[in-house]
Amino acid sequence: xxxxxxxxxxxxxxxxxxxxxxxxxxxxxxxxxxxxxxxxxxxxxxxxxxxxxxxxxxxxxxxxxxxxxxxxxxxxxxxxxxxxxxxxxxxxxxxxxxxxxxxxxxxxxxxxxxxxxxxxxxxxxxxxxxxxxxxxxxxxxxxxxxxxxxxxxxxxxxxxxxxxxxxxxxxxxxxxxxxxxxxxxxxxxxxxxxxxxxxxxxxxxxxxxxxxxxxxxxxxxxxxxxxxxxxxxxxxxxxxxxxxxxxxxxxxxxxxxxxxxxxxxxxxxxxxxxxxxxxxxxxxxxxxxxxxx
Numbered sequence: 001x002x003x004x005x006x007x008x009x010x011x012x013x014x015x016x017x018x019x020x021x022x023x024x025x026x027x028x029x030x031x032x033x034x035x036x037x038x039x040x041x042x043x044x045x046x047x048x049x050x051x052x053x054x055x056x057x058x059x060x061x062x063x064x065x066x067x068x069x070x071x072x073x074x075x076x077x078x079x080x081x082x083x084x085x086x087x088x089x090x091x092x093x094x095x096x097x098x099x100x101x102x103x104x105x106x107x108x109x110x111x112x113x114x115x116x117x118x119x120x121x122x123x124x125x126x127x128x129x130x131x132x133x134x135x136x137x138x139x140x141x142x143x144x145x146x147x148x149x150x151x152x153x154x155x156x157x158x159x160x161x162x163x164x165x166x167x168x169x170x171x172x173x174x175x176x177x178x179x180x181x182x183x184x185x186x187x188x189x190x191x192x193x194x195x196x197x198x199x200x201x202x203x204x205x206x207x208x209x210x211x212x213x214x215x216x217x218x219x220x221x222x223x224x225x226x227x228x229x230x231x232x233x234x235x236x237x238x239x240x241x242x243x244x245x246x247x248x249x250x251x252x253x254x255x256x257x258x259x260x261x262x263x264x265x266x267x268x269x270x271x272x273x274x275x276x277x278x279x280x281x282x283x284x285x286x287x288x289x290x291x292x293x
Contacts, residue, residue: 030091031133034215035080037073037263038098038115038139039208041066044158046151047243060151072157073097075256076138076208079263087273094132103140108155112139112209120218132215138263141209141225149185150203150229157259159251160203162231163242187233190246190254200242201231204255206262210270226266230258 043065077095084093098115106114116139123129140156150160187195205228212222232254237245246254 031088032092032094032131032215033084034094034096034129034132034135035077035084036096036098036119036135036137037076037080038103038119038137039072039076039156040098040103040115040140041068041070041072041100042103042140042156043067043072044154044156046154046158046160048161048163062153068100070097070100071256072259075259076263079260079265080136080138080267082260082264083268108140108153109142109144111155112141115139116211120213123218129215134221135211135213135215135218136267137211137213138266139209139211141207141227143207143225143227147227148229149201149231150205150227154205155207157206157255157262158204159255160205161243162199162201162203185231187231189234190232190237190250192254192257195233196235198231198233198235201233202242202245202251203229203231204258205229206259206266208263208266210266212271222270224266224270226262226269228262228265 045063045065047061049059049061077097081093081095098119102118103111103115116137119137123135142153142155144152146152149162154160185197185199185201187198187201189195207225207227209223209225211220213219214221232245233242234245
């Protein structure tokens with residue numbers, strides 16, 4: 001089933017072309033769009049394991065935590081809404097989410113496809129869909145390989161506690177010949193202000209797949225996966241265990257804000273704004289020796 005929450009009114013405008021984009025021009029009539037979050041109530045927690053030897057394939061401890069209050073979907077819907085509120089303030093929107101438990105037992109690499117299939121099935125039974133123009137959907141996205149200091153085999157939203165000390169990274173740099181010593185990853189402080197580079201941090205992540213569906217046919221008009229992350233570190237507060245760097249309520253607030261912004265960026269980047277302006281002829285770029293290609 002789909003749990004439906006109706007909020008204030010706006011909509012999207014679909015611009016046809018090779019890469020659809022929102023237009024900043026006002027629509028000829030107010031349109032109705034449905035925004036759906038299918039990320040659900042599963043929250044991933046990943047920690048480094050201090051292990052020796054090579055018998056263990058995955059050097060991380062992975063847990064899935066249930067968040068039954070709907071706060072994850074709510075943050076994602078707020079992020080989606082913030083994009084639409086700026087771009088199409090005079091149209092109508094409807095907010096929906098996949099009912100809790102619909103993805104229980106589904107393998108991480110299958111969750112986005114199963115979510116899409118189950119939502120299509122439920123949406124096809126909704127007669128009100130005939131009054132909608134377009135559906136914007138976010139499902140969890142699975143990535144097998146690691147990226148930018150985040151472990152592989154992540155999907156959806158969660159937190160990665162990277163607790164490995166910089167001395168360990170220094171040793172690894174010496175073992176791998178030809179590689180420059182890494183100064184660590186750029187971080188932000190718990191209040192969001194710029195921090196310093198560190199090999200220890202609390203990594204917030206949001207792996208999302210954005211889908212645009214035709215409301216009448218439920219056909220996919222456009223889709224794009226996004227991997228977003230934020231590394232939090234406070235040198236003054238960090239102790240031996242990075243997980244104790246900030247109080248739980250502060251961490252929860254930081255994560256909720258991050259998730260909302262991640263959803264906003266993902267939707268906005270998938271369907272960019274087309275800004276009218278003058279065309280300007282740009283010549284060939286000179287090569288490094290000053291000659292033209």
